[in-house]
Amino acid sequence: MLELRSVTAGYARKAPVVHGVSLAVAPGEAVGLLGPSGCGKSTLARVAALLHRPDAGTLVLDGEPVRRWRHRAPRAQRTAVGVVFQQPRLSADPRLRLADLIAEPLRATGRREEAPRRVPELAAAVGLTRDLLGRRPHEVSDGQLQRACLARALVLRPRWLICDEMTAMLDASTTAALVAAVEDYRAATGAGLLAVGHDHTLLHRWCDRTVHWDDLSDAVAGEEGLVTPSPVTDGS
Amino acid sequence: MTCDAPAAEPTVWRSYGTRRRSTRAVRVRVCAALVAVTVLAVLLVPPLAQLDQQAVDLAAKLRPPSWAHPFGTDDLGRDLLLRCVYGLRVSLLVGLVAALVAAVVGTAVGAAAGALGGWADRAVMRVVDTLSSVPHLLLGIFVVALFRPGVVPVAVSVASTHWLSTARIVRAEVLSLRSRPYIDAAVSGGASRRRVAVRHLLPAVAPQAAIAATLMVPHAMWHESALSFLGLGLPAHMASLGNLVQGARGSLLAGHWWPTLFPGLFIIVPTLAVAGLAGAWRERLNPRRRSELML
Numbered sequence: 290m291l292e293l294r295s296v297t298a299g300y301a302r303k304a305p306v307v308h309g310v311s312l313a314v315a316p317g318e319a320v321g322l323l324g325p326s327g328c329g330k331s332t333l334a335r336v337a338a339l340l341h342r343p344d345a346g347t348l349v350l351d352g353e354p355v356r357r358w359r360h361r362a363p364r365a366q367r368t369a370v371g372v373v374f375q376q377p378r379l380s381a382d383p384r385l386r387l388a389d390l391i392a393e394p395l396r397a398t399g400r401r402e403e404a405p406r407r408v409p410e411l412a413a414a415v416g417l418t419r420d421l422l423g424r425r426p427h428e429v430s431d432g433q434l435q436r437a438c439l440a441r442a443l444v445l446r447p448r449w450l451i452c453d454e455m456t457a458m459l460d461a462s463t464t465a466a467l468v469a470a471v472e473d474y475r476a477a478t479g480a481g482l483l484a485v486g487h488d489h490t491l492l493h494r495w496c497d498r499t500v501h502w503d504d505l506s507d508a509v510a511g512e513e514g515l516v517t518p519s520p521v522t523d524g525s
Numbered sequence: 526m527t528c529d530a531p532a533a534e535p536t537v538w539r540s541y542g543t544r545r546r547s548t549r550a551v552r553v554r555v556c557a558a559l560v561a562v563t564v565l566a567v568l569l570v571p572p573l574a575q576l577d578q579q580a581v582d583l584a585a586k587l588r589p590p591s592w593a594h595p596f597g598t599d600d601l602g603r604d605l606l607l608r609c610v611y612g613l614r615v616s617l618l619v620g621l622v623a624a625l626v627a628a629v630v631g632t633a634v635g636a637a638a639g640a641l642g643g644w645a646d647r648a649v650m651r652v653v654d655t656l657s658s659v660p661h662l663l664l665g666i667f668v669v670a671l672f673r674p675g676v677v678p679v680a681v682s683v684a685s686t687h688w689l690s691t692a693r694i695v696r697a698e699v700l701s702l703r704s705r706p707y708i709d710a711a712v713s714g715g716a717s718r719r720r721v722a723v724r725h726l727l728p729a730v731a732p733q734a735a736i737a738a739t740l741m742v743p744h745a746m747w748h749e750s751a752l753s754f755l756g757l758g759l760p761a762h763m764a765s766l767g768n769l770v771q772g773a774r775g776s777l778l779a780g781h782w783w784p785t786l787f788p789g790l791f792i793i794v795p796t797l798a799v800a801g802l803a804g805a806w807r808e809r810l811n812p813r814r815r816s817e818l819m820l
Contacts, residue, residue, distance in 0.1 A: 384729070394716075397711065397724075445715065
């Protein structure tokens, strides 16, 4: 399970963006999270990906509560969650060729030798041709770059995948191709998915269930018994 | 309406734009030529000339510029052209070494502060602020005073007072990069702090650091000259530009202008040329920021 329990998070302590939100994703399940722009969906996604330390609440990943965040989080926990961000331009290092971009997590985790095999395999899975792999981010389109970003998120075979508005800036055919690539990966590995977005039609078709942001806060979901506000513990 | 109106004049903005670009191109070329001449002179003249810059000829002391001595002679009859070239050699060496050391130290400190953030960042930047509040020359004099005069102490003194601006620039750059999603993506991909710094942050700040280092070369040369002029830098017998100006001060009042003028030009022209090149480079990388000479 990937469980967020009454998470409160934000960028200024006095004004949290996310206020007591609980959400659970079961293994193999695809959950779509719908909400208006600026409501805090992306912040919640960052918490779920261990990239942002919440002010209160807990994240439980495969039965183990997360106590440390970002660099401090154990590598196994961090890499169990793959993330695809909304803006491919900003989420790709402009100096890396697409092949290096996709292989970077392998190199960072000391599995360099898998790169020659995994990169072409993933490139084919997300629909990137061989000539594109040698290009740098400014030489490809947003859609092509987002495909590379998806491949990078999948390269470590995460058990959970978080797609934060992955297709918001892309055309219909690229959207379909990316969703298909995600679904192929999930069918092969049984990974859970949290897809964040504002496109009802897409998320309804894509996911097993969709939840609306307004129904997530503890005031509403209280009857589900998930509410046990506890201060977050961090080793730092 | 008639159709035989005169052909349209070339638009004003176009001619203005090309003129501006050409003045910049000329400036860059002049600077590049001056730097090239300086470097060639410094590298080639000493081994080719086989002349002793320390050769004293009291019979020919304080001669005005002539064919035999294009820059004249000083109060001990030494050839000023040769002395100037040797002096420039020392000044350039000190400038390059000091700028390189300052850039490396500044980049390391700035990147560490920016990447670590929190308490480490605040502590380091307060130290930088404190050091910056003391005038550089004063701090430099203090450092030089701790050692025997020589090239190394002067380079150390200049480097130890000049890494501060690089540290600030690099830290600001790292802070702005740190919150980019691609850093998040790297963290999520299992990258360690060190990996993020070496693979993603340092390559991104390298151009800024290189420009800062280049702009620091002229500054360091001026600093060396100032220290030598004050009698605190290099030993007096060593031909450095600061020492030459210092030694010629007395004869200026007697109407001997050449021993001050030529070393002075040797300080000003190469440093302005290097600064001009570095400024043009920065303008090219970051056109929004107008280049100013960081002297």
